[in-house]
Amino acid sequence: MHPFVHAxxxxxxxxxxxxxxxxxxxxxxxxxxxxYQRNIKLMFKVxxxxxxxxxxxxxxxxxxxxxxxxxxxDPVTGQGLTDENIRYQLITFLIAGxxxxxxxxxxxxxxxxKNQEAYKKAQEEVDTVLGSEKLQPHxxxxxxxxxxxxxxTLRLWPTAPAFAVKPDKDELVGSKYKIEKDEVTIVLIxxxxxxxKVWGEDAExxxxxxxxxxxxxxxxxxxxxxxxxxxxxxIGRGFAWQESLMVLAKVLQxxxxxxxxxxxELNIKETLTxxxxxxxxxxxxRNVLVQETSTKTSxxxxxxxxxxxxxxxxxxxxxxSNSGSCESFANTIEKDATQKGFKTKLAHLNExxxxxxxxxxxxxxxxxYEGKPTEDANQFxxxxxxxxxxxxxxxxxxxxxxxxxxxxxxxxxxxxxxxxNLERVGSTRLNEESRSKRCCxxxxxxxxxxxxxxxxx
Ligand code: HEM
Ligand SMILES: Cc1cc2nc3c(=O)[nH]c(=O)nc-3n(C[C@H](O)[C@H](O)[C@H](O)COP(=O)(O)O)c2cc1C
Numbered sequence: 001m002h003p004f005v006h007a008x009x010x011x012x013x014x015x016x017x018x019x020x021x022x023x024x025x026x027x028x029x030x031x032x033x034x035x036y037q038r039n040i041k042l043m044f045k046v047x048x049x050x051x052x053x054x055x056x057x058x059x060x061x062x063x064x065x066x067x068x069x070x071x072x073x074d075p076v077t078g079q080g081l082t083d084e085n086i087r088y089q090l091i092t093f094l095i096a097g098x099x100x101x102x103x104x105x106x107x108x109x110x111x112x113x114k115n116q117e118a119y120k121k122a123q124e125e126v127d128t129v130l131g132s133e134k135l136q137p138h139x140x141x142x143x144x145x146x147x148x149x150x151x152x153t154l155r156l157w158p159t160a161p162a163f164a165v166k167p168d169k170d171e172l173v174g175s176k177y178k179i180e181k182d183e184v185t186i187v188l189i190x191x192x193x194x195x196x197k198v199w200g201e202d203a204e205x206x207x208x209x210x211x212x213x214x215x216x217x218x219x220x221x222x223x224x225x226x227x228x229x230x231x232x233x234x235i236g237r238g239f240a241w242q243e244s245l246m247v248l249a250k251v252l253q254x255x256x257x258x259x260x261x262x263x264x265e266l267n268i269k270e271t272l273t274x275x276x277x278x279x280x281x282x283x284x285x286r287n288v289l290v291q292e293t294s295t296k297t298s299x300x301x302x303x304x305x306x307x308x309x310x311x312x313x314x315x316x317x318x319x320x321s322n323s324g325s326c327e328s329f330a331n332t333i334e335k336d337a338t339q340k341g342f343k344t345k346l347a348h349l350n351e352x353x354x355x356x357x358x359x360x361x362x363x364x365x366x367x368x369y370e371g372k373p374t375e376d377a378n379q380f381x382x383x384x385x386x387x388x389x390x391x392x393x394x395x396x397x398x399x400x401x402x403x404x405x406x407x408x409x410x411x412x413x414x415x416x417x418x419x420x421n422l423e424r425v426g427s428t429r430l431n432e433e434s435r436s437k438r439c440c441x442x443x444x445x446x447x448x449x450x451x452x453x454x455x456x457x
Pocket of ligand 2 (some may be wrong): 233235236237238291320321324325326327364367368370371372374401403404405411412413
C-alpha cells in the first residue's frame with residue numbers, strides 16, 4: 001500500500017475521534033497529536049511533490065484535473081488557485097474518491113460472489129457487450145445490468161454512510177420532530193436505504209433487478225441517496241460511476257471470482273467510510289484474449305470526415321460547464337466545425353448574457369447541477385428566463401443538453417429551460433425534428449427535446 005493511504009486512514013480515524021474528545025484531553029495526548037501531524041505532513045508532501053513535478057514538466061497532452069487547477073482561471077474573477085489550495089483539492093479528491101469507490105467495488109464483488117444468479121447475469125452482459133474487445137467509452141451505456149448491480153450495492157452498503165442537513169428555518173419533520181433553524185441532523189443512509197415501506201419486505205436482500213430504469217425512476221424522491229443531498233452532494237459522482245463501471249466490466253471480462261473462504265460472513269469495517277473487512281477472493285483468468293486495439297476505434301455515429309474546403313460562415317458555440325464535459329464537447333464540435341469550413345466563435349454562456357448573436361447559428365451546450373445552472377451560465381440563465389415573449393426574433397439556435405437520469409426530478413432542467421425560453425422569446429430552432437429525439441437513457445449526452453424525459457430511447 002502506498003504510504004499516503006496509510007497516513008490518510010490514520011489521520012481520518014484520528015480526525016473522527018477528535019470531534020468526540022474533550023478539549024482538556026488534548027493536553028495529555030501529545031503522542032497522538034504528533035502522529036496526527038506527521039500523517040498530515042506526509043499527505044501534504046505527496047500532494048506537493050505531484051504539483052512540483054507537473055510544474056517542472058508541464059504537459060498539454062492531457063488536459064487533466066491537475067492541469068485545469070494549475071492553469072485554469074475563474075471566468076468571472078480571472079483568479080487562479082494557489083499551490084496550497086491545489087494541495088488541499090488533491091488530498092480531498094484522494095480521500096473522498098479512494099475510500100468510497102474502492103469500498104463500493106469490494107462490496108459489489110462480495111455481493112456477486114454471494115449471489116450467483118446476479119453474477120452470471122452480469123458476466124453474460126459483459127460478454128455480450130464487450131466480448132473480447134478492449135473496453136471503450138461507447139460500451140459503458142450498454143452495461144445496463146452492471147449499472148443496476150452498482151446501484152443496488154450502494155443501496156445496501158453506502159460506503160459514505162451519512163450526510164448532514166440543517167434547515168434554514170424551524171421545521172416540523174414528519175409532523176412529529178421539531179428541528180430548529182441551523183440545527184444539524186445527521187442522516188444515516190443505510191437506514192434510509194433499507195426502509196421496508198419503500199423497498200418492500202425483501203429490503204435486506206441484494207436484488208439488482210429493483211434498480212431497473214423504470215423502477216429507479218418510480219422511487220420516492222429521497223429513497224436512494226448514497227451520494228448525499230442537495231448542493232453539497234458528491235462532486236465526484238460521475239467520475240466514481242464511470243470508474244466503477246469500467247473496473248467491474250474489466251474484472252468480469254477477464255476473471256472468474258469466488259470467495260477465498262466460502263464461510264466468510266460480511267463484517268463491516270467503519271472508519272470514515274465503510275468497507276468489508278477480511279474479505280478475500282480467489283481469482284482465475286478466463287479464457288478471453290482481449291484485443292489490445294479495439295476494432296471500433298471511434299464510437300458509432302461519430303463520423304470522421306475529411307477536412308472540407310468549403311467556407312461556411314460563422315458559428316457560435318456557447319457553453320456552460322462546471323466539471324468540463326460540456327466544455328470538452330464544445331471543443332470537439334469546434335474542431336469538427338472548423339474542419340467543415342465554419343468560422344467558429346467559442347465562449348462561456350455568461351459572456352453572451354443579454355447579447356445572443358443573430359448574425360449566425362448559435363449552438364448552446366450546457367448542463368444542470370441539482371437543477372441549477374453551471375457557474376459560467378448562471379447569469380445567462382437568469383436573464384433568458386426574464387426576457388419578454390417574442391422579443392428576440394432572428395436567432396437560430398440548437399441546444400445540446402448534458403444530463404443524467406439519476407437526477408430524476410431535475411433531469412436536463414437547465415438545457416431544457418434554455419431551449420424552451422429561446423423558443424418563447426421568438427428564436428428559431430435549427431432542427432425542429434431533434435426536439436423529439438432522445439438518446440438512450442444511459443447515454444449522458446442527449447440532444448434537447450422539450451417535453452418530459454421518458455428515460456428510454
Ligand atoms: C462510490 C463513490 C462515492 C461515494 C459513495 C461518495 C459519497 C459522498 C457523499 C455521501 C458525500 C456527502 C454529500 C453531502 O454531504 O450531502 C460526498 C461528498 C463529496 N465527494 Fe464523494 N463519493 C464518492 C466518490 C467521490 C469521488 C471519486 C470524488 C472525487 C474525485 C468525491 C469527492 C467528493 C467531494 C469533494 C465531496 C464534498 C462536496 C461538497 O461538500 O461540496 N467523491 N461524497
Ligand atoms: C452534483 C451533481 C448534480 C447534478 N445534477 C444534475 C441534475 O439536476 N440534472 C441532470 O440532468 N444532471 C445532473 N448532473 C449530471 C451533470 O449535469 C452531467 O454530469 C454533466 O455532464 C456535467 O457537465 P459539466 O462536466 O460540463 O459540468 C449532476 C451532476 C453532479 C456531479
